[in-house]
Amino acid sequence: MHKRGHGFQPGAETIPACGGQFPSTVASERHRRRAILADEMGLGKTVQAVTYLNLLQHLYDDPGPHLIVCPASVLENWERELKKWCPSFSIIMFHGAGRTAFSKELSSLGKAGCPAPFNVLLVGYSLFERRSAQQKDDRKALKRWKWSCVLMDEAHVLKDKGSFRWKNLMAVAQHARQRLMLTGTPLQNDLHELWSLLEFMMPDIFATGEVDLKKLLNSEDHELISRIKSILGPFILRRLKSDVMQQLVPKTQHVNFVSMGSEQLKAYNGAANEYRAICEARTAKSSGQYPQNLVGLIPKRQISNYFMQLRKIANHPLLIRRIYSDKDVDRIARLTYPKGAFGFECSLDRAIQALKNYNDFAIHQVLLFFFTWFLLISCFTSY
Template identity: 30%
Template sequence: MQKMLLNGQKAVMLKDGSLGVLGEEWLRQYAGMVKHSRVNGDQLQVPRWLAMSLDATDDNALQLTQVLPEQWWQQWTQWQRQEDALYALPQTLQVQALRPYQQKGYEWLRLLAEAGGSGCLADDMGLGKTLQTIAFLAHRFEQDSTARFLVVCPASLMYNWQQELEKFAPVLRSIAYHGAQRKADWITDEQYQVLITSYGTLRQDIEQFAAVTFNTVVVDESHYIKNPVAQITRAITQLQAPFRIALSGTPVMNGTVDLYAQLNFLLPGMLGSKEFFRREYAYPIEQQKDEEKAAALQKMIAPFILRRTKEQVAADLPEKTESILWCHMGHDQRMAYESLKDEIRGSVLLEIEQKGLQAGKLSVLAGLTKLRQLCNSPVLVKDANLFCEDSIKTDVLMEELKQIIPQHKALVFSQFTGMLDVLEQALMQHRIVFSRIDGSTPAQKRQELVNVFQSTDTDASVMLISLKAGNAGLNLTAADYVFLVDPWWNAAVENQAIDRTHRIGQTQPVFAYRMICKHTVEEKILQLKDRKKKLAESLITTEDGLMQELSIEDVAFLFQ
């Protein structure tokens, strides 16, 4: 009978050779359950979470509510009604309160876990999916002090996860399992509660990971596993954990099939085989525009995907949210960086030793500039045989832009016009429509470009802007995202750039991201800014300001 239903048939061959026709009422009551259950001999094994997909208001629908406690249903109903908070935050969470929608996300994860399900938190970029998840992990750890968690994410996000964990849940000790220095022992080392790894590393070491049962597995940027036959998707599905979380601002990028692999990881078997899903849902929805199938799929998956857009929760958001977007260099760019850094460090420190810090200030500035350029892209560093064109910042930026476009517009600032050239090529390759303002743009043309960007009649979703040309005077409130590709370490200058969009006339909350390469001079300057308040106000603003604040020890630290 299950095979018959999966093949779209409505009649079954009986033992006497006659056909038994299944009526619409029977199909409405039982078909969904039969299709999505597991046949075990003469029994159907119905997943407990399937009860959540049934319409409790439909008198004709078969109810499975008894498989979940009545108290759970009461809490689920209360949560859906947007009533007061259901659960207190974990005591170990270092935050006074979550924003209302974040509290709802935390509670949703807890309710799913209690029901034996899993879920995809699909909030817009910048709404705090990481914090909501950390709150849930802290709760799980309070329940079970032996619990261990795995976070799988793009390499560029690993250290962001580590910093957020240290900030909000220091009780959860984490380690980044990545790179040539990683040790297999870390996977089973119980002194680390949270293991953070990249998709690539997980694929390479899947046998070791699959041998461990984690309390919870978190897959960040889960659209990375949208291809059901990809190696990384097959690796992810081998992981063992009773609860799984997928995080993605764009769970569906190209079509309905994108959902299949992600939900199959969260709730194995929920959507049947890949062929069944294509035939039952993807083809009718995308090719035949079958609204009934779309509604059926939406009803089934709705409890397990929570998505809030920036517009929906705007009342809960501050006017401006500033964050660091960590970028983790690939092998070739890292080797180029270390080679250049060693070369610069030797010449700069030797010059300072021979001539003094004041006399060597130009060399320090030149060296810092070259390293900052290399953090952007090695092609910006002239007269250096680096043999590398990789740009992690370009890759990360393209991924971020694809998540917010076309629903939102973004401003992208760089101090270096050469970097704008690199980004221009990348935007064209990704078919993202953009405009550009730099020092060579005539004043009249600038205003024309601004007017077009501000209008609703343009396809341009991104404005590339050089620091000197566009850090003041331009009104670009059509954008609500700002990316500072190479932060220039001066708060006033950075704020001028952000205020191109965060100004009178802006009706949406603004999200600003500073792109910083991990383990580089960029991160070291951030550390110096924390140590020296005056440095934060003067560094790289003028040569004199820089030299007045930097000691020989600081220079050695920057180039170490």
């Protein structure tokens, strides 16, 4: 473990595999200004990126503002990691309700030329995909800020340079001092997609222009291929798990036993006793006595079904039919069948038999859906 200073939350630690060389390498060679961190999944790309932003503030007096663009599904994770590792940072989630709340304020501050009221602004890729008037205004507001670093997580979504997302994000990021990409899969299908990422990062080096990119990437010229590899090398930092295996902490497993609730235990014991009685009665009928070992006398499929029912109860007692008796099922079927709940081509007997195979939760869902829908239709027809 390595403890981190310089503004990290007290007690926060990273292992070497997650700390990586990315923060110090990029921070110490800022003349590059752009890079793709392409570590394999699970090696802590997010923590490395957050560490890098923290180093910019404490080693180079660069507090931002920084723009982090990522899928909506990981926005909260980014916010959580930033608060953990950079507690001194002011963070704004510019997404959903947060975007609505801050949109006008940020736009007016940007127009007035005021400094950014935050260190990090978190936005989703969706802001750069849609053409609504509100999102166009939000993108204009983002263009007014002088970004220190534009960091793009899951950057492989920018593999199509002709997409609306690629062009809109480039319009915001083109004047940033630094652009950083995080992706565990920089090469998904072909080299053209990787080239799109590189062109986004460094258009002055990788812009295709009049170059026949297809011919270039399909070339068998070994000297040309070596030159391309030498050009790409300094800009793509990638580690595999096999590279850092010795740095990983030993894997530990903890088994926690969870006790059943009283009703759950009652249902479990009741089912076990019922299945045992059925098996004993069946084998006694065939052999004339109660055997000590039922295994081998009962079909394996039947035993498997019994264990499946016990497993369901262990997960939740509502996954079997225990509350609704056969009489209840018969009554429910007769109430819902005339209204077409099972389809008019299905017979009543077949509907009753099908409902008997439902668990308590499924029967409850049938009742809830059918009668709610029936009441709603009744309300509409009454008007």
